[in-house]
Amino acid sequence: MESPFPEGNYDPALDSGNIMEPETDILKLDDSNFEPDDAELTFENEKMDPIKDENNSALGEEEEQEEVELSPGGILDEETIGRGLSNLGRSATGDYQVYLDVTIPGFSLTDISLLVEYEHLQKVEIPYNDISDLSPLGKLKYLLILDASHNNINKLLDFEAPKNLQVVNLSWNKITQMEDLSAHKSLRKLILDNNEISAIVGLEKCKRLRHLSLSHNKIKKIEGVEELPIQHLNLSNNEIKMIKNLQSLKQLREVNLSGNIIRSLAGLDNNALLMSIDLEDNEVIDIVEINHIKNAKHLRDLNLLRNPIQELPDYRLSILFRIRRLTSLDRRLVKENEKVAAVNMFDPPMEVVAARDHIMHVVYSFLQPSRVWDSTLPNIETPYPMLVLVGPQGSGKKDLAMKLVDEFGDYFGYGTSHTTRRPRPDEVAGKDYYFVSLEKFEMDIKMGQFIQTYQYNENWYGLQMESIEIVAREGLACVVHMELEGVLTLKNTYLEPRYVLILPLNAEDHERRLRERGIYTEEQIARTLKRADMYVQHNQEHPGFFDMMICSDDISEAYRQMRRLVMDYLGVSATTPASTAAPYTITDTREATEAFPTPFAAIPSVGGVGSVGGVGGVGGVGGPASTNQMGARTWSKPSIPDSMSQRGTTRVGSGAPVSRGIVEEESIKRRHSAAKDVVSGYVPPLYEQLLTSYPKTAPQSVDQQIGLGEDAGTGVQGSEPRALSAPLGEQQPTTVTSATATTRGGNQYQTPRGGAAGVGGAGAGVANRPVSADSSSSDASSSTNLSDLDSATELQQGGKGKARGAGKGATPTTPNANANAGATGAVAPTGGGGSRGLLPTEKVNPLELIDEQGYSSANSRSRGGADTSGQLPHPRPLSAHRPDSANRPGSDRHAVLPPIQNAA
Numbered sequence: 080m081e082s083p084f085p086e087g088n089y090d091p092a093l094d095s096g097n098i099m100e101p102e103t104d105i106l107k108l109d110d111s112n113f114e115p116d117d118a119e120l121t122f123e124n125e126k127m128d129p130i131k132d133e134n135n136s137a138l139g140e141e142e143e144q145e146e147v148e149l150s151p152g153g154i155l156d157e158e159t160i161g162r163g164l165s166n167l168g169r170s171a172t173g174d175y176q177v178y179l180d181v182t183i184p185g186f187s188l189t190d191i192s193l194l195v196e197y198e199h200l201q202k203v204e205i206p207y208n209d210i211s212d213l214s215p216l217g218k219l220k221y222l223l224i225l226d227a228s229h230n231n232i233n234k235l236l237d238f239e240a241p242k243n244l245q246v247v248n249l250s251w252n253k254i255t256q257m258e259d260l261s262a263h264k265s266l267r268k269l270i271l272d273n274n275e276i277s278a279i280v281g282l283e284k285c286k287r288l289r290h291l292s293l294s295h296n297k298i299k300k301i302e303g304v305e306e307l308p309i310q311h312l313n314l315s316n317n318e319i320k321m322i323k324n325l326q327s328l329k330q331l332r333e334v335n336l337s338g339n340i341i342r343s344l345a346g347l348d349n350n351a352l353l354m355s356i357d358l359e360d361n362e363v364i365d366i367v368e369i370n371h372i373k374n375a376k377h378l379r380d381l382n383l384l385r386n387p388i389q390e391l392p393d394y395r396l397s398i399l400f401r402i403r404r405l406t407s408l409d410r411r412l413v414k415e416n417e418k419v420a421a422v423n424m425f426d427p428p429m430e431v432v433a434a435r436d437h438i439m440h441v442v443y444s445f446l447q448p449s450r451v452w453d454s455t456l457p458n459i460e461t462p463y464p465m466l467v468l469v470g471p472q473g474s475g476k477k478d479l480a481m482k483l484v485d486e487f488g489d490y491f492g493y494g495t496s497h498t499t500r501r502p503r504p505d506e507v508a509g510k511d512y513y514f515v516s517l518e519k520f521e522m523d524i525k526m527g528q529f530i531q532t533y534q535y536n537e538n539w540y541g542l543q544m545e546s547i548e549i550v551a552r553e554g555l556a557c558v559v560h561m562e563l564e565g566v567l568t569l570k571n572t573y574l575e576p577r578y579v580l581i582l583p584l585n586a587e588d589h590e591r592r593l594r595e596r597g598i599y600t601e602e603q604i605a606r607t608l609k610r611a612d613m614y615v616q617h618n619q620e621h622p623g624f625f626d627m628m629i630c631s632d633d634i635s636e637a638y639r640q641m642r643r644l645v646m647d648y649l650g651v652s653a654t655t656p657a658s659t660a661a662p663y664t665i666t667d668t669r670e671a672t673e674a675f676p677t678p679f680a681a682i683p684s685v686g687g688v689g690s691v692g693g694v695g696g697v698g699g700v701g702g703p704a705s706t707n708q709m710g711a712r713t714w715s716k717p718s719i720p721d722s723m724s725q726r727g728t729t730r731v732g733s734g735a736p737v738s739r740g741i742v743e744e745e746s747i748k749r750r751h752s753a754a755k756d757v758v759s760g761y762v763p764p765l766y767e768q769l770l771t772s773y774p775k776t777a778p779q780s781v782d783q784q785i786g787l788g789e790d791a792g793t794g795v796q797g798s799e800p801r802a803l804s805a806p807l808g809e810q811q812p813t814t815v816t817s818a819t820a821t822t823r824g825g826n827q828y829q830t831p832r833g834g835a836a837g838v839g840g841a842g843a844g845v846a847n848r849p850v851s852a853d854s855s856s857s858d859a860s861s862s863t864n865l866s867d868l869d870s871a872t873e874l875q876q877g878g879k880g881k882a883r884g885a886g887k888g889a890t891p892t893t894p895n896a897n898a899n900a901g902a903t904g905a906v907a908p909t910g911g912g913g914s915r916g917l918l919p920t921e922k923v924n925p926l927e928l929i930d931e932q933g934y935s936s937a938n939s940r941s942r943g944g945a946d947t948s949g950q951l952p953h954p955r956p957l958s959a960h961r962p963d964s965a966n967r968p969g970s971d972r973h974a975v976l977p978p979i980q981n982a983a
């Protein structure tokens with residue numbers, strides 16, 4: 080059979096669909112967008128055609144001699160056609176050379192009958208005439224493209240259908256109704272803009288129609304397009320109220336419905352390939368409407384200009400939060416930082432929430448009169464000792480904290496948090512919590528009392544500076560418990576507590592324990608269990624975030640581990656079982672700990688630890704009068720002049736001389752050495768003094784920590800490391816806890832690997848201190864892993880042949896162990912526990928208060944961003960600037976705070 084398209088003449092672009100593809104401007108409202116490719120062909124060819132050029136120049140010469148009237152009376156004549164012909168090619172039969180295109184615009188033509196004699200034409204462009212009858216085109220059986228826009232046509236394609244007619248532009252005519260176009264089966268693109276059409280009909284059989292434009296008509300309903308392969312649909316400037324019948328348009332990519340009266344985006348839910356939606360100038364009012372286009376995974380361009388929705392506060396960020404893949408919104412390019420701002424506004428990562436919480440408390444406390452806090456008295460080297468038990472609800476951290484304080488009352492005091500939740504029957508106000516009303520809680524925030532707050536299960540919790548102070552004034556270290564989010568805030572403050580993660584081992588046991596309490600709803604239980612997984616994940620992804628971890632389902636076992644941990648730190652050993660009274664006595668651990676002063680041994684004498692510049696003295700007041708030697712080893716209130724100790728002794732309360740603690744000794748040594756330097760003429764520069772190395776506070780204490788020296792599940796030694804975080808090459812081949820015991824195979828929480836877990840146990844190396852009887856026992860349900868980078872660092876650097884104490888510094892062993900959610904950007908798990916509701920107070924931007932109160936940014940600078948208490952600026956360099964501090968376990972803080980002076 081003979082092909083209608085002679086080889087070489089057929090435009091493959093038409094067949095390939097290219098002609099449909101690039102119409103990015105199809106959504107514009109005027110007709111200037113019609114077939115740029117066609118238009119180009121028309122006019123370009125006219126210019127380029129050499130034959131035509133010749134004719135033109137010849138004509139030009141003739142014209143100079145006499146003006147020829149073209150198509151007089153609107154009747155197309157040969158002369159006009161001759162001038163409009165272009166694109167010389169082969170006839171369909173292949174026998175002749177013929178012109179394939181004709182372009183005759185703006186001749187006021189009314190009669191185009193003569194075109195029938197040009198049967199080989201494939202493209203006819205006759206816009207801007209007065210044509211009302213297109214029937215002669217019925218004879219052009221090879222016609223592919225027709226542009227008869229801007230004429231007087233009132234009947235749609237009212238001529239014998241050329242078999243292959245693919246593109247038709249009849250915009251700007253007088254068509255009032257659509258006809259049955261089933262004869263035009265090849266139709267791919269139909270443009271009927273600016274007519275008077277009130278209903279879409281007759282397209283059912285146009286199974287190749289990809290592009291339909293009916294803008295500026297009188298259409299009230301979207302109909303008659305179902306099941307068509309339409310990719311580009313322009314129904315702008317009609318009278319459409321609802322988006323209907325588009326669900327079946329699975330190919331739909333661009334839809335222009337601007338200039339209608341649409342309120343809802345319902346009806347676009349199933350068009351998964353949508354890339355561009357133009358709804359400018361409609362009546363969309365509600366932000367939830369955006370949910371209807373959430374499934375459009377390819378959506379990049381959305382226009383909602385001139386809709387009431389624009390009036391919503393934070394409109395743009397709300398949209399960007401809901402559809403983060405947009406690259407253009409309301410004809411404006413979307414910038415990266417807008418997307419980050421959107422996430423931070425509507426679903427801030429935990430770190431951002433914590434940073435904001437911190438900023439709020441810093442600013443409010445800053446507005447209060449300055450005050451010197453006992454727990455923060457100037458001391459370059461030693462932070463106030465604090466122990467924070469972190470973990471999900473039902474992990475038993477509160478009980479552990481209480482028990483610890485009960486047993487080690489000479490060392491620890493309980494830092495009582497405030498809460499807006501109601502007290503439970505067994506709770507004692509002021510002991511378990513300070514139970515306050517929301518109003519009081521808010522007031523306290525405004526008064527700058529809190530260092531940290533967090534909303535959990537619709538209740539607010541917060542730790543006040545005064546709660547710590549009460550303990551610090553007693554010369555005790557402070558123990559608190561809180562959720563992870565609280566820790567994130569705390570890590571932004573100047574406090575440098577030790578963080579112990581308390582994690583239930585078995586999810587089922589955990590759930591059972593929660594249920595047994597009978598105080599939680601199903602929803603709360605589910606959330607808590609989910610959060611337990613979040614803790615595990617956080618520990619894995621943030622190695623060193625927690626200093627140590629205790630995994631146990633048995634509270635007494637967990638306590639036994641913590642007790643041991645604490646005793647190791649304190650340098651005491653048990654002489655009697657933990658349950659009995661007075662269970663501990665001082666042993667001389669000096670030798671073992673001298674190289675690794677314990678955190679709570681570092682506690683002593685805030686003023687006394689050989690402060691650079693000679694501040695303070697040796698020893699302190701010695702805290703609470705103690706009947707045993709531990710009194711001398713506890714952190715004490717700042718030293719006062721007359722408490723300056725005699726050589727080798729520290730006076731406790733009554734003035735009775737007691738043995739000096741290790742840190743006092745260290746302090747003296749350092750002072751001696753400083754004195755020597757001075758005598759020998761060497762004075763270290765100030766910055767060196769300030770950056771002087773941070774004391775090592777968390778010792779590697781035993782070579783076989785509980786749960787580390789053996790397989791926690793089986794008691795078998797030397798099995799696979801549970802938290803293989805230390806370079807094994809440097810370790811003694813002991814003691815890593817098997818991961819199997821703590822892997823949550825279906826119902827067990829996965830053991831954090833590369834996180835806090837793992838120290839030392841294996842830590843092996845550190846000082847072969849005697850291990851108390853219970854320390855080596857294996858335990859099937861629990862394990863402890865300590866982390867201590869300080870010790871590890873010291874061991875490594877000291878090069879005294881000691882093995883490195885594993886721990887945090889460790890190379891993460893899981894692929895994602897280094898992943899860091901970062902302060903902004905990615906959406907971190909929100910934790911579920913907190914509903915992140917704002918305190919009413921948070922509606923105020925506390926930063927603005929700075930100026931209101933007349934504080935200068937210089938003031939705020941001098942105080943430093945991390946100072947929550949409004950106390951005197953103290954000489955200790957901010958941790959962020961202290962290289963050592965940055966390496967301390969638990970000190971992996973992020974610089975998330977904007978400089979206050981900028982914000983103000």
Ligand SMILES: Nc1ncnc2c1ncn2[C@@H]1O[C@H](COP(=O)(O)OP(=O)(O)OP(=O)(O)O)[C@@H](O)[C@H]1O
Nearest residue numbers: 471472473474477496533540541542560561562565
């Ligand atoms: N200041 C604080 N900041 C953040 N979280 C806190 C704070 N104080 C307490 N929390 C935590 O809030 C959670 C809810 O405490 P609450 O005492 O109401 O519950 P609970 O069921 O008794 O919890 P748990 O069994 O863990 O003690 C606990 O995980 C608790 O540790």
